[in-house]
Amino acid sequence: MAETKMIYLDNAATTKVKPEVFAAMKPYLEEQYGNPSSAYAFSGRIAQKVDESRKIIADFLGAKPNEIYFTGGGSESDNWTLKGIADAYKSKGNHIITTKIEHHAILHTGEYLEKHGCEVTYLNVDGDGKIDLKELEAAIRPETILISIMFANNEIGTIEPIKEIGRIAHEHGVLFHTDAVQAFGHVDIKVDELNIDLLSASGHKLNAPKGVGFLYIRKGIKIEPLIHGGAQERGKRAGTTNAAGIIAIGEAVRIASETLKERADYEIKLRDHLIERVLAEIPYCRLNGHRTDRLPNNTNFCFRFIEGESLLILLDKAGICGSSGSACTSGSLDPSHVLLAIGLPHEIAHGSLRLTLSEETTMEEIDYTVDKLKFIVERLRSMSPLYEDFVKKQGAKA
Numbered sequence: 001m002a003e004t005k006m007i008y009l010d011n012a013a014t015t016k017v018k019p020e021v022f023a024a025m026k027p028y029l030e031e032q033y034g035n036p037s038s039a040y041a042f043s044g045r046i047a048q049k050v051d052e053s054r055k056i057i058a059d060f061l062g063a064k065p066n067e068i069y070f071t072g073g074g075s076e077s078d079n080w081t082l083k084g085i086a087d088a089y090k091s092k093g094n095h096i097i098t099t100k101i102e103h104h105a106i107l108h109t110g111e112y113l114e115k116h117g118c119e120v121t122y123l124n125v126d127g128d129g130k131i132d133l134k135e136l137e138a139a140i141r142p143e144t145i146l147i148s149i150m151f152a153n154n155e156i157g158t159i160e161p162i163k164e165i166g167r168i169a170h171e172h173g174v175l176f177h178t179d180a181v182q183a184f185g186h187v188d189i190k191v192d193e194l195n196i197d198l199l200s201a202s203g204h205k206l207n208a209p210k211g212v213g214f215l216y217i218r219k220g221i222k223i224e225p226l227i228h229g230g231a232q233e234r235g236k237r238a239g240t241t242n243a244a245g246i247i248a249i250g251e252a253v254r255i256a257s258e259t260l261k262e263r264a265d266y267e268i269k270l271r272d273h274l275i276e277r278v279l280a281e282i283p284y285c286r287l288n289g290h291r292t293d294r295l296p297n298n299t300n301f302c303f304r305f306i307e308g309e310s311l312l313i314l315l316d317k318a319g320i321c322g323s324s325g326s327a328c329t330s331g332s333l334d335p336s337h338v339l340l341a342i343g344l345p346h347e348i349a350h351g352s353l354r355l356t357l358s359e360e361t362t363m364e365e366i367d368y369t370v371d372k373l374k375f376i377v378e379r380l381r382s383m384s385p386l387y388e389d390f391v392k393k394q395g396a397k398a
């Protein structure tokens, strides 16, 4: 009964570990399992491999290896930034600026800091999910210490005007952090050109395993550690070095850096085909997020008169993995904070579907998905009293 074919279109939630990445990390679990901080030669080679990873990542960002600090993932890097900067710069000020559409790793950390004496401004976004640079500039106060704005949104894929945000931050002597978890490895990021002072990234969004990520911290910036303990990561992030994970993320970044452009071009072709077909063939639906300033692999739609959850269940039955909003909020009945922030009413925000592609996605899979989606949307609408009413009213008007 169950279809054997599985089409994975939830790459914004997590990605598969590439075979090359697994092959690179495997010896560091099975054979070279030593603690890289130990003195004997057995561990020395591991420390060297860890530093190679650091260099690959630094080169990719146009940064220096000693500006890369490995962490346990994106959430940790985001937490560290907000808490660590708030702490280190408290004599300068207590004000942080972010947006209403950040990942919860930023939003909930902001809320936590508000309970501990910080003030946080959450900027609005427009209908496409972009911040207004004038609103940003107007929000800066003498006590502002940090602007934290995501590179690209994890739900709707919109890419923010990062370079301009960084320029404004620097004109006012404020640090600029970007949560680049979704963008890193998918769009070209050079920290100097884009005026970025701190940047969060995560391995599992880029074909490395879960539980490893990093924070780029520009040299000279003060930051209090989040994890206290041993002297790893130059005394800034304690905990026995996750050598295998770090070697894996290094390999994933090496591959990503060599294939960035062709991968993006390929994904954009599939993405645009998916968007064009859905908008042309399914009535009463809209694309969420900016049409062109968006991640190469992201699509996000709202279908009126439909619950996103029902859509996901029927897609799953057809062997298609998608998501409604973000993996982190599913399970709760609240509509996505991102869709509400771009101005969608609750009833429309409920009917959302995010499909995020990878370089392994094929055109056949996209076409199959759209065909199924059309059928499922029709079927759900045929059972919806709201839709029935709507059609009656349309009929009466005509």
Ligand SMILES: *Cc1c(COP(=O)(O)O)cnc(C)c1O
Pocket: 012, 072, 073, 074, 075, 076, 078, 103, 105, 150, 152, 153, 154, 179, 180, 181, 182, 202, 203, 204, 205, 211, 213
């Ligand atoms: C996934 C994600 C995170 C969290 O990263 P983890 O490594 O899963 O902790 C943070 N920010 C954004 C934008 C994300 O997409």
